Amino acid sequence: MGRLGTLSAGAFLGALGAVCYLAVLTGSPGGLILAFFAQLPLFAAGLWLGVGSALTAGITASVVVLAEGGPSAGAAFAAVNAAPVVLLTRQALLARSGPDGGLEWYPAGLLVAWLSGLGLAGLAAAVAFLGGPSGIETYLNNLLAPLFDRLASDSEANRAALVRALALVTPGTVAASWMTMSASNAILAQGVLARLGKAWRPSPDLAGLTLPIWPSMLLAAAAVLAVLGGTACFLGVNLLIVLSVPFCLAGLAVLHTAVRRLPRPQFPLVAFYVLAGLFGWPLVVIAVIGALDAPLGLRRRFAPIEIDRRKIE
DSSP states (O other): OOOHHHHHHHHHHHHHHHHHHHHGGGOOOOHHHHTTTTHHHHHHHHHHHHHHHHHHHHHHHHHHHHHHHHHHHHHIIIIIIIIIHHHHHHHHOOOOOOTSSSSSEOHHHHHHHHHHHHHHHHHHHHHHHHHHHHHHHHHHHHHHHHHHHOOOOHHHHHHHHHHHHHHHHHHHHHHHHHHHHHHHHHHHHHHHHHHHHHOSSOOOGGGGOOOOOOHHHHHHHHHHHSSOOOHHHHHHHHHHHHHHHHHHHHOOOOOHHGGGGSSHHHHHHHHHHHHHHHHHHHHHHHHHHHHHHHTTTTTHHHOOHHHHHHHHO
């Protein structure tokens, strides 16, 4: 595909992403679902045609959102959706020559680390913008005031306790939700392109995902902060929520490694993902397993015998 075709494809996919994003204005549940996939066309542009196409798609989508929703909406889309897609796509397409002369692509674990860094940066920006825990409580209290007015029987003490509880977890929950959305769209875009034979790079093996050391160190610090009171507890709890995403992916890597011992690994994987989609709590368990992987060497213990032999050789 020539340069003009690449730009045209990027612009088209960017416009498609903007349409998905603006569907939320309809107020329907279907609009919310489409908005969740607003990054999908942008990732598809980059993982198919390169970083330049991702940039074209991001600019196009931001301009369309700006024209329809105003400067604030356009800026928010560019910061929350377009810019992260371009950055993550750039990292994903990095490669170097290996010892055997083949290409070594940027590791999946480092991509997850970049995603985690973006989530943490977003968490810090949101907390600073809203004025810390007290500012978040004020914002939520004003936001939920109409609901509280309908629940006239609820006491002021109960309302204050509810707002405090929500303020404690809201920033981290929003950041973790964004990280989950971005990872889902990137994985889906790569999977579709790989099946069509259009992916720029081969799909990473989830079982080989290895996180760098800093998320584990930050997790330990967050656990200590979470048992303290005041602002330290607020920071610790939200850090734990954000870090649950990369460690959930690390736990899935352990799961994918362990089931390879079985003659038909697809069946337990399907069962797990169905249970996780229906109930959610299996993801909490898998995140704990992901956090224990590095210190306990779980993946090495669960690895198929033939992999262990290869390592010995």
